[in-house]
Amino acid sequence: MIAVLTTQPLGRTLDYRAPEGGCHLGAFVEVPLGPRKVLGVVWGPGQGDYERSKIRQAYRVLDAAPMREEMCLFLKRAAEYTLTPLPAMLRLATRAPGLGDPPSMRKIYRRGTGEPDKMTAARRKVLAALAEYGDLAFTLKELAEMADVGTSVVKGLVAQGAVVEEDSPRDLPFPRLDPSRPGKALTADQAAGAAQLTQAVRSERYGTTLLRGVTGSGKTEVYLEAVAAALTAGRQALVLLPEIALTAEFLTRVQERFGARPAEWHSGATMTERRRIFRMVGQGEAQLVIGARSALFLPYQNLGLIVVDEEHDTSYKQEEGVLYNARDMAVLRASICGAQVVLASATPSLESWANAQAGKYAKLELTSRFGAAVMPQMRAIDMRVESLPSNRWVSDVLHKEVEARMARGEQSMLFINRRGYAPITLCRACGHQIGCDHCDARMVEHRFLKRLVCHQCGESKPMPTVCPSCNAEDRLAAVGPGVERLAEEATELFPDARIAALSSDMYGSARALKAEIEDIAAGGADIIIGTQLVAKGHNFPNLTLVGVIDADLGLQGSDLRAAERTFQLMRQVAGRAGRAEKAGVALLQSYQPEHPVIRAILAGDEDEFWAAEARERKAAGVPPYGRMAGIILSGSDVAMVFDAGNQLARQDAPLRAIGAQVFGPAPAPIARVRGRHRVRMLVKAEKSAPLQEALARWVAQLRIKGDLRVAVDIDPQSF
Ligand code: ADP
Ligand code: ZN
Numbered sequence: 001m002i003a004v005l006t007t008q009p010l011g012r013t014l015d016y017r018a019p020e021g022g023c024h025l026g027a028f029v030e031v032p033l034g035p036r037k038v039l040g041v042v043w044g045p046g047q048g049d050y051e052r053s054k055i056r057q058a059y060r061v062l063d064a065a066p067m068r069e070e071m072c073l074f075l076k077r078a079a080e081y082t083l084t085p086l087p088a089m090l091r092l093a094t095r096a097p098g099l100g101d102p103p104s105m106r107k108i109y110r111r112g113t114g115e116p117d118k119m120t121a122a123r124r125k126v127l128a129a130l131a132e133y134g135d136l137a138f139t140l141k142e143l144a145e146m147a148d149v150g151t152s153v154v155k156g157l158v159a160q161g162a163v164v165e166e167d168s169p170r171d172l173p174f175p176r177l178d179p180s181r182p183g184k185a186l187t188a189d190q191a192a193g194a195a196q197l198t199q200a201v202r203s204e205r206y207g208t209t210l211l212r213g214v215t216g217s218g219k220t221e222v223y224l225e226a227v228a229a230a231l232t233a234g235r236q237a238l239v240l241l242p243e244i245a246l247t248a249e250f251l252t253r254v255q256e257r258f259g260a261r262p263a264e265w266h267s268g269a270t271m272t273e274r275r276r277i278f279r280m281v282g283q284g285e286a287q288l289v290i291g292a293r294s295a296l297f298l299p300y301q302n303l304g305l306i307v308v309d310e311e312h313d314t315s316y317k318q319e320e321g322v323l324y325n326a327r328d329m330a331v332l333r334a335s336i337c338g339a340q341v342v343l344a345s346a347t348p349s350l351e352s353w354a355n356a357q358a359g360k361y362a363k364l365e366l367t368s369r370f371g372a373a374v375m376p377q378m379r380a381i382d383m384r385v386e387s388l389p390s391n392r393w394v395s396d397v398l399h400k401e402v403e404a405r406m407a408r409g410e411q412s413m414l415f416i417n418r419r420g421y422a423p424i425t426l427c428r429a430c431g432h433q434i435g436c437d438h439c440d441a442r443m444v445e446h447r448f449l450k451r452l453v454c455h456q457c458g459e460s461k462p463m464p465t466v467c468p469s470c471n472a473e474d475r476l477a478a479v480g481p482g483v484e485r486l487a488e489e490a491t492e493l494f495p496d497a498r499i500a501a502l503s504s505d506m507y508g509s510a511r512a513l514k515a516e517i518e519d520i521a522a523g524g525a526d527i528i529i530g531t532q533l534v535a536k537g538h539n540f541p542n543l544t545l546v547g548v549i550d551a552d553l554g555l556q557g558s559d560l561r562a563a564e565r566t567f568q569l570m571r572q573v574a575g576r577a578g579r580a581e582k583a584g585v586a587l588l589q590s591y592q593p594e595h596p597v598i599r600a601i602l603a604g605d606e607d608e609f610w611a612a613e614a615r616e617r618k619a620a621g622v623p624p625y626g627r628m629a630g631i632i633l634s635g636s637d638v639a640m641v642f643d644a645g646n647q648l649a650r651q652d653a654p655l656r657a658i659g660a661q662v663f664g665p666a667p668a669p670i671a672r673v674r675g676r677h678r679v680r681m682l683v684k685a686e687k688s689a690p691l692q693e694a695l696a697r698w699v700a701q702l703r704i705k706g707d708l709r710v711a712v713d714i715d716p717q718s719f
Pocket of ligand 2: 436437438439441454455456457458459673674
């Protein structure tokens with residue numbers, strides 16, 4: 001008899017009779033559950049709490065490598081840490097669609113020797129896509145998607161012999177990466193760092209290193225040497241990147257260093273590709289995986305290194321479903337399988353900084369930019385004396401600086417951390433602001449899409465011409481700036497400039513975005529206008545000026561992490577300027593240039609900033625010097641949700657037992673999402689307190705009524 005953990009939300013494993021032919025611990029199996037067939041993993045011997053005759057038999061063992069013991073342990077610990085039911089955790093590890101289906105015969109497409117009789121733009125795109133991936137082949141759908149053309153274009157090329165169609169019985173193998181190829185000649189600092197990481201990887205033991213270095217100091221070069229060490233030792237490596245837009249440039253660098261492209265795991269990957277990566281990772285065939293946070297849950301056979309690049313990035317925190325921070329889970333996973341972790345950042349999170357200070361993580365610093373590049377000069381533009389006319393956001397000072405760059409043939413970037421055209425749509429007749437029907441949030445006008453979009457739930461509707469409240473015609477006005485509106489202003493201010501506006505929703509595909517970024521890097525734009533999408537990681541060698549339109553934006557509100565976030569974001573954005581030989585300048589438009597955070601950014605004294613932040617957090621007893629958890633209660637009836645919160649607040653004995661405090665219930669930072677009212681409670685405890693156990697006992701007291709849902713968020717992003 002076997003106990004099977006399924007991905008269904010049940011509180012426990014279920015007993016089955018072993019399938020025909022038996023099965024191993026960790027095997028993926030298909031089992032009957034009521035009238036359905038569900039996926040599960042053999043989790044242990046059966047519990048035997050049913051009569052033998054009533055126990056059903058598992059249907060079959062799936063054709064996938066069994067889950068390794070360390071993976072089971074990882075899921076268990078991750079579930080305990082995040083207070084997530086194990087089935088939900090298992091779901092993260094079985095994201096490959098059709099897992100277990102044997103690779104079937106399928107048609108694949110590669111470049112042929114023939115040339116098309118007539119070259120059209122669409123055909124050229126297909127051939128270019130194939131040329132880019134060298135000798136790899138793709139399915140029809142993948143190829144068409146990659147080239148952004150219809151499948152008939154590919155078929156036309158097949159008829160002409162320019163593309164050949166073949167039957168392929170199995171997953172396409174990944175080309176071998178060659179770690180023995182020579183890397184770039186490293187500077188003394190970089191070489192010392194690489195040696196430290198290489199040695200750590202060779203130890204084949206767990207350890208975490210915080211690799212801190214200003215943008216452009218060569219962190220990537222250094223950790224690629226650690227990757228080389230892992231590959232040389234025959235172990236697998238994983239590099240987590242916060243943004244798909246960053247992968248293009250990174251893949252090129254991997255190709256230069258190791259002679260081939262690695263596996264690329266992200267939500268935009270096709271089904272076939274995901275299934276292929278899942279299997280290849282499990283067989284140890286994929287040596288290096290580049291991916292988004294979910295790549296942590298792939299079934300590595302022999303993982304030796306995890307790099308978390310831009311480790312401070314908030315996108316590592318998954319905010320829906322299972323609430324986890326990929327950075328913390330990377331450390332957990334590595335500690336279980338004896339791997340090294342490298343946390344790389346120019347502006348580490350206070351958490352990692354404190355762990356390095358405390359000696360829990362090794363430290364590695366790169367203090368200067370590579371080559372002639374120097375850190376940009378930072379200056380504030382005092383917006384109080386600029387007195388701009390309404391609906392203008394670029395100050396005269398900034399305007400002149402951009403013109404000066406254009407005259408010298410250099411690039412400028414204007415940064416605003418707001419998507420869309422305008423954050424508020426207001427009726428001038430009645431004062432009504434258009435909000436989302438399902439969320440406690442404003443609808444944001446996206447002129448590019450000609451729609452109003454809710455950034456909470458993604459709901460959108462056509463831009464109305466009549467006020468939904470008072471029916472006045474043509475009185476709706478855009479209030480405040482977004483990236484699209486800034487682009488419009490720039491077009492007026494700089495009529496001769498080539499302007500590239502970059503925002504995630506302006507690009508239909510990661511591919512189109514990648515093409516745009518490459519075009520910009522090659523000099524295809526004078527002015528780059530963007531949201532935080534452009535703040536991260538891209539190398540624009542000719543960019544010498546960064547103008548931050550609203551440096552104060554992140555400082556509003558009562559969030560204790562606001563200072564840290566603004567500091568990181570501003571340093572990251574500024575770091576885009578002057579990455580090659582030319583010196584860079586970053587100008588911060590601010591209405592409060594004497595604010596301590598703005599002053600710290602301008603002074604560029606990171607250690608001073610972190611020390612001051614650390615003092616405040618210590619005094620408040622909040623992370624990383626204390627522990628926090630957020631409890632979000634949600635449901636369609638606001639009174640019912642508040643009642644539940646009040647009930648929990650009264651029954652706080654399990655928390656008092658560990659000396660923890662409860663705050664709330666109070667409306668959550670976003671009080672309504674997708675029609676559900678949300679109430680938040682915050683729990684604060686000493687660093688050493690057994691918070692998870694106490695929380696589990698506390699929340700278990702809640703009687704779930706109606707559609708009430710409870711989500712526990714360990715280490716919430718805002719508090
Ligand atoms: P970071 O990851 O710290 O931002 P990168 O590794 O991206 O820095 O390096 C910044 C730029 O400098 C890149 O274009 C990189 O190729 C180049 N670079 C860094 N170190 C070297 C080196 N030792 N030799 C040649 N180029 C280097
Ligand atoms: Zn909404």
